[in-house]
Amino acid sequence: MEKLQLKIPVILPQVPNEKDSCVERLIQKLQAKEGIEKVHIADANGDDVPQLCFHYDPDIISIDRIQSLAESTGAEITEKYGHLLIEVKGIRHTRQARSIEKSLLTINGVLEVSVSGSGMVRVEFDKGITGFGAIKKKIEKQGLTIIEPSVDTETYLQKMEVSNGEEKSEDTQDKEENQHVGESEDHVHKDGEEHNHKEGESEAHAHGGIFGKNTELIFAIICGTLLGIGFGLSYVESIPDWVSLSLYVGAYFFGGYFTAKEAIQTVAKGGFEIDFLMLVAAIGAAALGEWAEGALLLFLFSLGHALEHYAMEKARKSIAALADLAPKTALLKKDGKTEEVGIEKLSIGDIIVVKPNSKISADGVVVNGKSSVNQAPITGESVPVDKIPVEDTSRDYSADDDIKDENRVFAGTINGNNTLEIKVIKEAKDSTLSRLVKLVNEAQTQKSPTQLLTDKFEKYFVPSVLILVGILLFAFLVIDEPFSASFYRAMAVLVAASPCALAISTPSAVLSGVARAARGGVLIKGGRPLEDLGVITALAFDKTGTLTEGKPKLTDVVPLGDIEENELLKIAVAVENLSDHPLAKAVVRDGKERLKGTDINDASDLEAVLGKGIKASLGKDKIYIGNLDLYEDLDEAKPSEEISNKVKELESDGNTTMLIRRNKEYIGIIALMDTPREAAKETLKKLKEIGIKRMIMLTGDNQKVADAVAKEIGLTDAWGSLLPEEKVDAIKELKEKESKVAMVGDGVNDAPAMANSTVGIAMGAAGSDVALETADVALMADKLETLPFAIGLSRKAKAIIKQNLWVSLGVVALLIPATILSWANIGIAVAFHEGSTLVVVANALRLLAYKKD
Incomplete structure (x- = not known):
């Protein structure tokens, strides 16, 4: 395995020198990534900027990816590498x-x-x-x-x-x-x-040019037609042999044109390719008078090449279609007038007008109008998403990663029936669509483990075949047969052993898999994550924002004594309305939703008790809302044991509780919880059905909360009270037990854990630049339900790659001994050999039609 060493100048803002602990943390995070063997500070060479030295495997990770990872951990890379x-x-x-x-x-x-x-x-x-x-x-x-x-x-x-x-x-x-x-x-x-x-x-x-881009395929068809006619006429006694021969010669020209051209170009550069060997075999067959077999070889070889080119082109077009999603112009609104401009002229802060049923030209936020937008081209969501204006239209949202989905729009998505005005937050070259296209194109160039293996195999296999053919050419010196028989056998072996199908088997499947995933709103960054995702047995999830909604919701309202539930809620909402704490906002939001337009009195005189709760006045009453600790030191009117037990019972189910007291009387309990996503339970059930053995939640919340969420949605394990570095240790522990583990998170706080996992999967990458850059697999929509599709597609791709390898290697393994022992002639070898190339190409293209469950 080739290893490279690379020195990258790194700047860490606010870090005095390379001995700072931040540098050590950066090194630890980077070394966790597969493909990076070692990271250390390079020997001083008089530079002002500390140099990080990377020892890495270029087959697994690129320089650009290393730079992205370093930047995502807070470093700034100087412009040394292009x-x-x-x-x-x-x-x-x-x-x-x-x-x-x-x-x-x-x-x-x-x-x-x-x-x-x-x-x-x-x-x-x-x-x-x-x-x-x-x-x-x-x-x-x-x-x-x-x-x-x-x-x-x-x-x-x-x-x-x-x-x-x-x-x-x-x-x-x-x-x-x-x-x-x-x-x-x-x-x-x-x-x-x-x-x-x-x-x-x-x-x-x-x-070739005569028939445009289909010339090669048309030449192959002409070759086959001439061969077929010539072969048919050879059985008609009244027609002289030279007629069939001339048709075979024509077949040689059309079938061998591109093969000869490429072979000559390769040899002129000092290279040696299979095309040249095929040409030698065809010329050899002609020299022995076996014109029909030689023409058959060239026909199937040229047809295989033409279809291989077609398959790659089809998958490439599927990816290229992404780039055509965004319109080339936008309606720019300036000084009350609108004019059509090229999207490259749009600047951050510009207002564009999007008419009904037309494509959105830039990433932005809605500032005027309400509509539903079809986001399928970017996120894969099948249902249009309702969009409403942001509250503050004058604010600059270009640096925000946490814009609400109802306010944000992406270039390339399709507006519904109403006109929208959108403030541009990203230039055309930085839009989510542009970056998606770039990353998908880059993914095409990343080789999978199987492809690296087959490349290595070919490196030794082809010279071995040439040595074998050389030996077989001189078989007539050892066994009693003419040179022509030895030559024919050697040519047959040469045809049988050419690894054409092997060369195309993996890249065609990887390309088709990446293209299909992109169309379904999943970005898979190359062959390695595509294959790895298909073999994972365990999934680790971050809790907040991944398995749960990421915001607390009012779950229980428990009146104590004679008070009614609505009355209790009105008191809670009135008091919490004075606070800007996230839990208070959740009580107000969900409380008002339940009360539906009921008048709520205003509270006053808010006093916060840090970490315990709040006090306020409501009319003539003094209201207290907080946890049990608030009432410990308050006065003699402590809650009864029955009330305390009720609070603890709710907390044991994962709720955050608030006990409410009016003057000296305890009137009720309200409970809040970061509730699981609606789709979480069903998604985990599907994952279990497709064979994921362990599903573990890693969270900083306490173990009780973790257990409650895990029980509700069907996780196998829940590990609570974890710090970010402890999540990394948890992933390492899981890898030892399960070997292949994927980490699912938002790509920001979970970046170190994702880097240590076999495959890092980011949720909601369409709205987060960091998630898009750092993950191996990015689910563009903030939807957990696309995960089974991504894993299912990867498994299908892995299965197709295996099938293709069995077909290509199996045919070679059968044909080599068969041709050596003269059980199969060149015609049979050609039919099986080129037939296998067509089979693996067609098999790989099946991935483009993979259906979501």
């Missing part, structure tokens, strides 16, 4: 993506590269050594076209332009390339017409 996410055209299959990776890694200063078969290229590089110019040049040398840089790339290029290309480099070539970064930006962004023209040319170049 991160580009670029979409390109011209990648036909996964093996080509791998050779592009190798090529880009040869650029001086490039630290990490990951290329997906769907056309996403992720590059991490040292800004002091290289830049976009050098990377772009190398990409174009591979015969690819940059479609459109991501927001990150664009921002980076703008910074580069401002600095006038002052980056330093270690060699002249990189210096020259960096001097043209400004030109690169112009070429990519500003020359719209010229760019589109060139893009068309490149596409034509990549796919």
Whole structure:
């Protein structure tokens, strides 16, 4: 396993030096993340800024992810490393993506590269050594076209332009390339017409051009047609053999065109790919007079490639559809007039008008109008959400993470039947939709454990096959057979052993799984969390805001003596109305709801007793509301044992209780509780049905409260009175017992525990930037019920990956001995080999149609 070492300059605000305990805490949090082996302070080298040295595995975690994690824990990363996410055209299959990776890694200063078969290229590089110019040049040398840089790339290029290309480099070539970064930006962004023209040319170049982007598939069909006609005519005695032969030659041309082109390009660069081996096998078959078998090989191989390209394109389009959700223009309201502007011109604080049944152009808060909004494109919610204006329309909400769902709207969601006026709280490039698209695109480039394993397997398998083929070529020297028989057998083995299906089996399933999840309002950041989520056996939940509503509700009103329930409530609401304590607000809110418009008198003379309760005057009466401790030191009129027992009984069920006294008489008890979410019980039941063995709640609340909530919603365990660092220890303990544990939280307070778990799952990520960045899996809506869908999809993806591996490896394992022993000829080997490629591609695409339960 390749390990890299990386020094990142880190600034911790208000931290005097690297010996501060905050630095130690930061290191502990970062080391918990899978893929980071060790974090320590680098040796001093005269820098003013402390340098953190990371020892990490680039196959598991990227530099950009390390920087995000460090920033989420309070650090500021200096601008030393660049991160580009670029979409390109011209990648036909996964093996080509791998050779592009190798090529880009040869650029001086490039630290990490990951290329997906769907056309996403992720590059991490040292800004002091290289830049976009050098990377772009190398990409174009591979015969690819940059479609459109991501927001990150664009921002980076703008910074580069401002600095006038002052980056330093270690060699002249990189210096020259960096001097043209400004030109690169112009070429990519500003020359719209010229760019589109060139893009068309490149596409034509990549796919043959005659029939547009479907040229490869059409060529494969023509090849198959010519082969079929030629094969049929070969059985008609009156037709000369040269007719069939000429049709086979035509089939060779159409079936071998792209294979030969790619093979020549690869060999010219000093590479060696399966395409070349297939070409050799086809030429070998022709040399032996087996034209029909060679044409069959090229037909199925080209058809497999064309369908592989189609499968990747289909999954890519499913993801790309996310980017098309947001409208390109908005109706900006200024000085009482509205004008249509491009969304990139919107600034924070602008007011936009959204007409009925049209898409919302920016993230913002409603300042005027009431409507229902279809949020399915972002959060996956099937029911439209009612929206109302914020109370303070003049306030700046751009830095708030806790805006109410009824006030907040997202770009790309669809307005209902009424007009809304919305205050913009995020620029277009920072909107939830933009970040979602970026993270999903990045997820395509993150390889899964199975893919890393198959890549490693291929690395040793292909040379072994070539050695075996070399040995079989000289079999005629050992056994009594002509060279032509040995050559034919060697070619058959070559075809049988080519791991085409293996190469596409995992990435196609991962891409389809990530695309389907995004459509369902779940962001899965790559192949690793997709696979891991499918095998977890235990789920740990934060309590407040995850399993519960996150706000106390009035649960019980218990009158004592002759007083009626409504009268008791009126007294409680009147007094609590004077307080701004969260529990008091809950009593007032829920009390008024129960009393429904009943007149409530005003109380006066509020006096708070810290941690115990309050006193106030209501008319001529003195009212006391608080816990049992309030009455301990008050006077001689203590509550009876019966009343005390009733209070303790309510508390044992997880309630926070308030005992109410009027003058000297105890008149009632009210109880409040952070109540479980409505969907919690049903969701946990579904999770149990799909095989999650343990569901544990981790909370800072006392054990009694934890037990009460756990009993009500059906958890297997509840661990209360935990500090944040104790939650981390709890996760570590769970991992030892269950091996695979997911932590579900809001992504803010629970970040350390989530980092220590196998998979960190954030709730309500659409409203929280921190949750969106730090989690491995983000449930965009603040809805627990999407969790079974995410786990079910991951299990389906894991099962499909396993099936694909069995098919691809099983076919190779059967065909190699069969061709060595001459039980199967090239025709049979081709049919099984290419047939298996088609099977794994079709199997992976099933994930796009995965249904929510």
